Amino acid sequence: MININSVHLSFKREEETNTVLENISFHLEPQASCAVIGPSGCGKTSLLFLLAGFLKPESGSVSISGNPICGTILQNYGLFPWKTVEQNIGLGLKLKRKSKDVIKRKVSGLINDMGLAGFSNHFPIELSGGMQQRVALARSLAIEPEILFMDEPLSSLDALTRERLQNLIRDIWLQQKLTIILVTHSIEEAVFLGQKIVILSNRPANVVQIVDNPQAGSKLYRQSEIFFHRCIELRKILASEAH
8 A cells, every 4th residue: 555644845945945745645555546637847746756765755754565566657768878679678677687588578578569669679869759758668567566656658649659558558557456656747648547536736736636536447438428527527626726
């Protein structure tokens, strides 16, 4: 279980204090999915960094039960420019000292799943932003994480590719029984993938509302009336925060 309890985060620069997160609390059960959404610049990425352990709260606590394997996908992809697509995807497996056969099999499968066939030996600079994003996603999935933290993982993709990879994330989440936490600006993406949707206010961000969304991940959810109305619900809440 992931527990966030009364978390407060601020950054200090010289004599100025910039409060980012204020009294954030929620919890997430194992193998569940959570989408975090809110106005631009409100602190969504900072919250994800706290959950992933890259930042420490000024007060309050963040706790994750057990010692799970975690994968993280950042906005800037975090790819090594001197490594090929194949080498970037297989890096975590190599660090875990997996055999060459295992690495080759897993990497090859992920390259196909991500629509990157034919680009195995390309370097990140030779790829579009969307393709780099897919390499970063594949690299995180290769290590078979128990928790997957994602910061706008599909933002640079065209609509159809984005939907296809949303479906892939859903399939992997359900098949591998992952816990996923997704930061997104897309209302539709939040509703499709988040069983729990945490809506943040403008900075300093607090939790405006937590929307339960148990239908998330259903194959035909996008075509359902419930999906349509839930998107409208989120849009109204976010619009009220924009003023």
